[in-house]
Amino acid sequence: MHEPFLKATLRQFQLLYLGSMGLLFLVLAFFVYTIEKEQLIAKEMRSMNTYLSLLENQLKEHQLHYSKEIRIDTKEYAIALYDIDRIPIATQLKEKPDWTNTVWINEGILYSRHTLSAYFLGVANVIIAKKIDSVTIIQHLAALLIPLFFIMVIVGWILSRIAFKPAQKAFDTIDTFIQHATHDLNTPIAAILSNSRILEEKMTDPTLLRLTQRIIIGAKTLNALYDDLVYLNFQTKTHVVKPEPIDQLIQEQLSLFDTLCEYKKLTVTTRLSAVMLRVSSDEFQRLINNLLSNAVKYNKSNGWITLTLTDEYLSIKDGGIGLSEEEKSKIFERYWRVGSFETGLGIGMEIVVRVCKVYGLTLTIDSEKNQGSEIIVRWPKSLLV
């Protein structure tokens, strides 16, 4: 019974864990990337300084042995030579230099500006550029972080299993208790119901009759709760699917509420066509019972209920307390009830939704606070017999 809840909580915990780990890894990756990039830049700067000495020697040699063509070897770099007035002498760079910085990076290219002490061949400023190989850094980063991330995922999975073991045990205990209690409830409820009905038939005193009717209402409510609990707890039970007369099922379920309707002085109008659907009577009884139960429970004294059944849908409309927009959004939450003045466990709508999912039914709720509600259940044509 609690398995979906536990699974959802476990999934949420795992998602939260993975999310926070992912965030942590992103921050870690950013720092590692920054450090690796700085190290790479420092390494490139050292190489550039070595090349600069070589370049100075080349310039000196060319000045001493002047020839018509001066060939400067730029190795793996792109360079630009400027005079003291920052007029270009020779350049391989397309971009204009940033004279405010000595080192800068633009579009993944590292630029380093150097001012020479001796102006051989009139070269006073040299800019050396090289593309920073970010791919290598990312490869390093991936090699480090991906295995680590997978380890953290496995650790998280194991941790979540360990953390949720006591909760799983507690839920199992509760489920076992409910299953046992449900079994033991059946006999006393049936006894109360049958005996109170006999008592009602024989009762002549109006005050005692009224008290007996109250006992019947209570017993019927208990019986409905019992049926709901059986439905939720014994999922393994096979529901026989065969053509069922839905109008008759509605009448049967309606008869279970006659005492309560009479007690609340409700006017019940039915417009039921003869409709046969290929469904399980157990499941459809739970669906109809819960919808009717809500229409009766959350109705006003001297209120009304209208039931309409066609080939396409079942509509249960009431002039009850209705639902606000906020309440409408919570209606499918387990254990949620409108206010706290009515009895029930708040599992009715969960059963309704579960039955709808089984048969592909669509549920529409139209409700207005203090005006009433209309719940429409539509079924696919394939269910029609």
Add this chain to the structure above:
Amino acid sequence: MAKIIISLIFILICNLEARKSFEQACVECHTTNVPDLATLYFRYLQTYGSTRRVHDAMSAYLSAPDINNSILPPQVVKGFGLHSPISPHELEYYLNIYLEQYDVKKRIKLKHN
């Protein structure tokens, strides 16, 4: 068409005349008696760091030669003697030919290994 050809021939002749005149006025002497023009050019360039500044420094010295504004050490200047002053017009004319002849911008070629 004929006008263009004539104009081109005229420019060529003028250029050759200018070169000839520069050869007679500067190169002849700087090849034999005094430091050669290439050595002087690169010494100026290494000291002043740009063609514009070399131009200004050479103009300053050649328009009013003085031991204190020469690029050569005093004892070398004493050995070769001071340059005779050149008129501003001639100076600009010869200096432009000279600086263009040794301009490193046209000669430097950057090559990847």
